[in-house]
Amino acid sequence: MYDWMKKIHMYAGLFSFMAFVIWGVTGILAVFLPPPGEWRPPAITMQREFPFVVAENMDDKEVAREIYAAAGLTMAGGYYNVHRNDAGNLAFIAFSTNGQRDITYLEKERRVRIDFRDGGLGDFLSNMHTGHSRRGPPDLSSRLWGYYNEFSTWAFLFMVLSGIYLWLATRPGMRWALILMSATATATLVLWSATR
Amino acid sequence: MFRLMRNVHLILGIAFFFYAMLFALSSLTIIYRQWLKPLRESQERTVQVNPESSRTPRALAFELMQNHGLKGELRDTKQEAKEIRFSIVRPGTESTVIYSGSGGEVKIQTHRAGFLETLVSLHTNHGFWHDFVPSNAWSLFSLLGSVGLFFLGATGIYLWFCHDNERLVGAVILALGLIYSLTTLVLSRLA
Numbered sequence: 001m002y003d004w005m006k007k008i009h010m011y012a013g014l015f016s017f018m019a020f021v022i023w024g025v026t027g028i029l030a031v032f033l034p035p036p037g038e039w040r041p042p043a044i045t046m047q048r049e050f051p052f053v054v055a056e057n058m059d060d061k062e063v064a065r066e067i068y069a070a071a072g073l074t075m076a077g078g079y080y081n082v083h084r085n086d087a088g089n090l091a092f093i094a095f096s097t098n099g100q101r102d103i104t105y106l107e108k109e110r111r112v113r114i115d116f117r118d119g120g121l122g123d124f125l126s127n128m129h130t131g132h133s134r135r136g137p138p139d140l141s142s143r144l145w146g147y148y149n150e151f152s153t154w155a156f157l158f159m160v161l162s163g164i165y166l167w168l169a170t171r172p173g174m175r176w177a178l179i180l181m182s183a184t185a186t187a188t189l190v191l192w193s194a195t196r
Numbered sequence: 197m198f199r200l201m202r203n204v205h206l207i208l209g210i211a212f213f214f215y216a217m218l219f220a221l222s223s224l225t226i227i228y229r230q231w232l233k234p235l236r237e238s239q240e241r242t243v244q245v246n247p248e249s250s251r252t253p254r255a256l257a258f259e260l261m262q263n264h265g266l267k268g269e270l271r272d273t274k275q276e277a278k279e280i281r282f283s284i285v286r287p288g289t290e291s292t293v294i295y296s297g298s299g300g301e302v303k304i305q306t307h308r309a310g311f312l313e314t315l316v317s318l319h320t321n322h323g324f325w326h327d328f329v330p331s332n333a334w335s336l337f338s339l340l341g342s343v344g345l346f347f348l349g350a351t352g353i354y355l356w357f358c359h360d361n362e363r364l365v366g367a368v369i370l371a372l373g374l375i376y377s378l379t380t381l382v383l384s385r386l387a
Contacts, residue, residue, distance in 0.1 A: 018377035027342025141383035
């Protein structure tokens with residue numbers, strides 16, 4: 001039992017190593033994210049336009065759906081905030097793993113303009129760390145990453161529990177380890193109580 | 197050296213055990229949320245405050261925190277004429293406060309998430325800008341835990357490498373994991 005547990009603990013960690021690196025980076029960067037309401041989207045990095053004619057009997061939501069499909073945005077997981085901008089044009093936002101895309105339908109010109117606001121590597125990794133088998137853009141690479149990320153989450157849970165087993169199976173009487181465990185448990189309980 | 201690394205690995209593993217469980221369980225809650233029945237407790241109550249000391253959202257929030265057991269940070273403040281509305285939020289619990297501005301009667305609706313959803317709130321809690329001190333403490337745990345994850349990984353790799361009979365199989369598994377993950381990451385970034 002012990003030998004197998006140790007083997008699987010090791011293999012799970014080796015296979016999921018990159019996921020742990022991404023989670024670690026994301027966790028550190030998250031501490032420095034701005035508070036709610038102070039986040040600002042990145043600057044426009046690229047613009048693209050294409051002609052688009054809409055049926056006159058469509059409402060804004062239907063037009064947004066048609067434009068989103070026609071835009072063929074990669075790594076995008078849906079569109080939001082369909083509204084009319086100050087110039088009266090239909091505008092909405094699509095969030096991609098690589099950054100925000102501001103989409104505007106220029107009614108008079110009958111053209112769609114897409115402002116690409118590519119985020120940095122930190123934003124990208126932060127977005128990727130949330131992926132799992134059913135969440136994230138439909139693109140194949142994102143789906144495959146999602147399976148890996150989800151597997152790594154299970155692997156992580158297994159490693160946490162098997163790590164405790166490996167400790168107790170080999171060195172149950174280790175005094176400093178028991179003291180550290182008690183201290184950690186106490187600190188967590190105190191913090192939990194203060195929060196709840 | 198092996199003994200030292202094994203002890204460092206163990207120290208980190210124990211020190212971040214509860215933090216790691218929090219993140220593992222909350223991540224699984226997020227992934228399988230559609231199959232989990234979210235537990236949520238709602239409560240509504242009315243309390244009496246001193247109208248003189250409750251003329252602004254901040255003053256009223258302070259009064260409620262001092263004398264009526266509310267704790268958390270003040271958000272979404274709105275004041276129209278005499279009416280005051282705001283939320284007092286902490287991980288897993290949100291209280292919506294409505295005060296008509298006269299009579300000193302304040303309506304408080306409190307929504308309290310279950311255990312797993314509270315873990316999710318703690319998972320997504322970040323930054324040291326919170327007015328609610330425990331939220332900053334959880335953020336500190338997040339930061340330390342994330343740094344600890346690197347050291348756990350590094351010492352884990354060292355410990356694996358010291359097992360001569362596991363080197364080949366381990367190297368294949370590590371390589372497979374790296375190739376798969378890096379390929380999908382790079383393709384996603386370039387897409």
